[in-house]
Amino acid sequence: MKITIPDLPQTIELLLDIRSSFDGHTKTIKEWLAEQRNQTKNNLALLNQQSEENDIKILSIFIRDLMVRGILGEAGERFYQAFCQIIHQKSDLTDENYQKVLMLSRYRWGSTKGAAVISAVVNYFGDTLAWNWSGYFNQAEANKDNNFIDDALLKIKNIGFKVRDLALSNFNPNYAAFDLHVTRVVARIGLLAYGWDITEDKTIEFGTNPSDPDNCLFLHRLFLHLAALCNNQFTPVDLDRIFWHLGRSKCKAKTKCETCPINKNCLTGIKRAR
Numbered sequence: 415m416k417i418t419i420p421d422l423p424q425t426i427e428l429l430l431d432i433r434s435s436f437d438g439h440t441k442t443i444k445e446w447l448a449e450q451r452n453q454t455k456n457n458l459a460l461l462n463q464q465s466e467e468n469d470i471k472i473l474s475i476f477i478r479d480l481m482v483r484g485i486l487g488e489a490g491e492r493f494y495q496a497f498c499q500i501i502h503q504k505s506d507l508t509d510e511n512y513q514k515v516l517m518l519s520r521y522r523w524g525s526t527k528g529a530a531v532i533s534a535v536v537n538y539f540g541d542t543l544a545w546n547w548s549g550y551f552n553q554a555e556a557n558k559d560n561n562f563i564d565d566a567l568l569k570i571k572n573i574g575f576k577v578r579d580l581a582l583s584n585f586n587p588n589y590a591a592f593d594l595h596v597t598r599v600v601a602r603i604g605l606l607a608y609g610w611d612i613t614e615d616k617t618i619e620f621g622t623n624p625s626d627p628d629n630c631l632f633l634h635r636l637f638l639h640l641a642a643l644c645n646n647q648f649t650p651v652d653l654d655r656i657f658w659h660l661g662r663s664k665c666k667a668k669t670k671c672e673t674c675p676i677n678k679n680c681l682t683g684i685k686r687a688r
């Protein structure tokens with residue numbers, strides 16, 4: 415059987431007008447992307463003026479996603495609200511307050527364990543980096559090809575690529591945290607086949623499970639490669655969002671190939687139409 419890997423820019427273009435619902439709102443994928451880009455722009459604007467207030471704002475955004483997998487229902491927003499309610503300035507960064515935040519946000523692995531993670535993160539950014547957020551984000555950008563594998567945060571217990579990449583995605587669109595719904599969509603369309611190009615690097619292991627650190631490295635490199643195939647008009651975060659919304663609207667557990675605009679590009683859609 416001969417297969418043709420879908421042309422990526424053409425496929426993406428066809429997806430942008432799909433309407434997708436999330437959090438009580440329905441918008442086109444193009445509009446969701448614009449909102450996401452705007453949010454990243456606002457987050458980056460916090461770096462332009464160093465102040466105690468901005469340090470705490472950046473910390474609250476960043477740490478929300480580092481902790482998200484430990485919160486029941488993975489409700490990062492609940493942690494964020496609790497953090498903002500209790501931590502207003504650097505003198506509020508105490509173990510006692512971390513425990514209050516974690517209890518309010520129903521941290522599933524116990525507030526003592528969670529407080530140890532927050533404390534290690536705060537010590538790293540506050541004491542080791544002297545709140546030099548730009549320095550940290552510049553390091554992340556410089557090391558994007560290897561997924562910033564030497565990031566000191568990855569040595570903290572309970573912080574792995576997935577949550578670290580999610581936290582970084584708020585400030586750097588080259589980092590995205592892929593979930594199984596996204597990798598399933600990418601596999602169905604046939605875009606995983608572009609991964610063969612990057613496995614020439616023998617340290618890269620082909621795989622689609624975002625919870626596996628080796629597969630995380632593969633997915634990170636794959637999405638950088640897909641972004642390059644789009645002439646970087648779409649970043650890895652954009653592509654992650656596009657496939658995530660496609661997964662919510664058309665490419666669910668039971669696919670809606672008949673009404674999917676890429677059913678003539680997607681390998682699964684073509685197969686199912688026969």
Ligand code: SF4
Binds near residue numbers: 664669670672674
């Ligand atoms: S054509 Fe079908 S399998 Fe392919 S992306 Fe669309 S819904 Fe998913």
